[in-house]
Amino acid sequence: MLGSATIALATLIYGSFPSFTIFLIAELLFALGYALNSGADQALLYDTIKSQGREAESKKIMGRADAIMLSGMMIAAPIGSVISSYLGLNAPQYMTAIPMLIASALAWSIPEPKIHSDSQTTHYLDIIKQGFYEMRHNAVIRTLAFDSVVVSSAAYFVVWFYQPFMKDLGIPIIYFGLAHALLLLSEITVSSNFKFFERFLGEGKAYLKNSAILVTLAFILAAIYPSYLSLIILITIGGGIGYTRATYISSIANKHIKSLHRATVLSSVGMIRRLALVPLNPMIGAVAVYSLPVAFIVVSFFPLSSLFIKEAVE
Secondary structure, three states: OHHHHHHHHHHHHHOOOOOHHHHHHHHHHHHHHHHHHOOHHHHHHHHHHHHOOOHHHHHHHHHHHHHHHHHHHHHHHHHHHHHHHHHOOHHHHHHHHHHHHHHHHHHHHOOOOHHHHHHHHOOHHHHHHHHHHHHHHOHHHHHHHHHHHHHHHHHHHHHHHHHHHHHHOOOOHHHHHHHHHHHHHHHHHHHOOHHHHHHHHOOOHHHHHHHHHHHHHHHHHHHHOOOHHHHHHHHHHHHHHHHHHHHHHHHHHHHHOOHHHHHHHHHHHHHHHHHHHHHHHHHHHHHHHHOHHHHHHHHHHHHHHHHHOOOOOO
16 A cells, blocks of 8 residues: 555656756655565565465465456556646656556555454564565575566566667557557466466476477577578567566465465565576677667576476466
């Protein structure tokens, strides 16, 4: 609830007037809002599923929840374009506050699962300490966290690479939005049909291994054979499968985390994933300036490295 309300405030400040100071304040509020939401939404959803005795359906339900979020992004993108073309670039920022305030009100109305509300008797500082303790001492969580970092980092660069890739192929900028829509559509398809994709890639460790290989191959193909086909494969497999692995990993990790510490542990995994991007962004950006194909090859090693750390996952 506080996360959504904070993001709403950030959008209002962001669109107020052009100032570097205002920009920094808004960015800080955005970071705070997303940090508050991080892990809490998935923990609340999983605890609700667990309280209903539907843990066996967690992959399907969490995947579909992710698909609904991505569908909202697909719908919002063209609406934002129309709003900005008629009302100016600040208008979409202001109007983003509306759905965020609605989300905050909806969060207020969500009943707290008994399995989660019982845990609130523990001091929050103790919860945080225990959450990070589990990160350090739980081999499964450590393994999944590392996997999430290396593969999600590769998928993250799909968003930054597909535009210069399209430019190198001579594709007009008017089609760039369609490429992003394709990325979102592929994420929706994968996250809402994990069970279907497990038929081809296997379950658990097998899914993590084989999907990592596919993401690696997508980047290598884009490096050695720049074409419309490799562009589509990079977006649909490198992005679609790569991005949704974080949701898949969360569904596995939840089985190894106590409800009391679930939000903190999941948030810690997300934090590690974001911290990894701090040095990677300028490093990979510099390589891409030198040569985009070389950058593709470098990034392809990220998911490949995950193949050596699967032993702890059941």
